[in-house]
Amino acid sequence: MNEAHFHLIINHFPIIILVVGMFILLSGFLIKSPLLKRVAYCLFILGALFTIPAFASGEAA
Secondary structure (H helix, E strand, O other), X not given: OOHHHHHHXXXXXXXXXXXXXXXXXXXXXXXXXXXXXXXXXXXXXXXXXXXXXXXXXXXXX
C-alpha cells in the first residue's frame, strides 16, 4: 500500500465518525442521557485526531 492508498482509506474516517457522533449526540439529547452525550463528545475528539494523519498523508497522495 502506498501513500495514496493510505490517504484514501484514512480520509473517510473523520467524516464517518462525525456523522455517527452527531446521531449519538442527538439521541443523547432526546433520551436525556449524559452517558450518550459523553460518548458523542469522545467520538468528536477521536474524529479530530483522525484528521491529523489524513492531513499529513494528503501531500504524498
